[in-house]
Amino acid sequence: MPDTVAQAGAYLHHVAFESANPERLAAFYGDAMQMEVEKISETQWRCEGPARRMIVLKGEDKKLGFSGLAVRDADGLEMIRERARSQSVEILDNPSPYFEDGAFAVRDYDGHLVVFGLSKAAYVKTMGWPRANAAAPIWGPVQHMTYRTQNIEGFYEFYHKKLGFRMVDRVVRDDGSIATIFVTSNHEHHTIAAFDGDRTGMDHHSYEAGEWSYLRDWCEHFASKGIQLMWGPGRHGPGHNLFAFIADPDGNWIEISAELEVIHDRPCEDWPHEARSLNTWGKAILRS
Structure with a gap:
């Protein structure tokens, strides 16, 4: 059977972590990982830097909310969806704000939620973040x-x-x-x-x-x-x-x-x- 996900060219686009103190955790990533932090609601913060994104959700410390894997194109996304269905993997709704309509999630045997989708245009990975001076963010998707x-x-x-x-x-x-x-x-x-x-x-x-x-x-x-x-x-x-x-x-x-x-x-x-x-x-x- 082919390596469908690899053929589709998926890559880790963003992660979401839960935290009992999400504001503190988001502030840490903003400072330590050189991300801009935005409070979206009372329970969600977003942290964004060059080709790196994290969502912080109010919840349990050290718990993964979900991971988001972006796929190269719509054909690749459908390949993965059909592969999952053919293997009786349940297709779940997309929880990610970073993906276009048509994204979907699956849950692995340990309960981890994995989301596949097409990145919204503003969040496509770039391959050569320019660092013109020492104050610019360090490369690190x-x-x-x-x-x-x-x-x-x-x-x-x-x-x-x-x-x-x-x-x-x-x-x-x-x-x-x-x-x-x-x-x-x-x-x-x-x-x-x-x-x-x-x-x-x-x-x-x-x-x-x-x-x-x-x-x-x-x-x-x-x-x-x-x-x-x-x-x-x-x-x-x-x-x-x-x-x-x-x-x-x-x-x-x-x-x-x-x-x-x-x-x-x-x-x-x-x-x-x-x-x-x-x-x-x-x-x-x-x-x-």
Whole structure:
């Protein structure tokens, strides 16, 4: 069966997080992630920067509201919709304000809501944000999401088998069981990944700086705001990307990534379940 979502060229366009203190969380992303913040209602804030968008909803701390994946064109969107229907995946209403009419949502086996749609014209991803001076926002579009799951086989079945995300890499334990899965919806190494573990929920979401110099700039920016790195800089094995992590006030992990592998036609690879696969440079925070 074809990798339908990957053929449609979907990419992570925006994310929505719940928070018991949404105004505080939105203000943090405005400052730390260089976004403009707008209060839409008593229960919703929007944060927007160059090719990065976040919706903050009043609710439960550290809970994903939904993720929004934009698709290249209407034909691709219909391909994904028909693939989901053919696999008996329930088609749900679109909760996102960033997508055109015709967008739809699905819910994975862990309850995460994933929205597919066509971006409204004002929010189409651009590929070369000009940074004319040091005061301009640093490049870093929202790029991927990583979950923790107690049902790693269900993650594989839903995203790869039912929807048609392309399998890229796996981390495999000595006994042959899967510790981590990476799947992509486009040419980048992964759009969604999952660690097999003892809880269900978010692990982190990531912004792609593109080049090492921009990762450096992000770290300098965080330092200027008094925000300490919680992990990194380092280099992952799968994806080969450079990384640094911070945490927001609710405890959500934020990754800044650089030079993520571009995938063309290589087969899925298996990595050993060891610290070096997670960070080839040093300390690893193992979650599976």
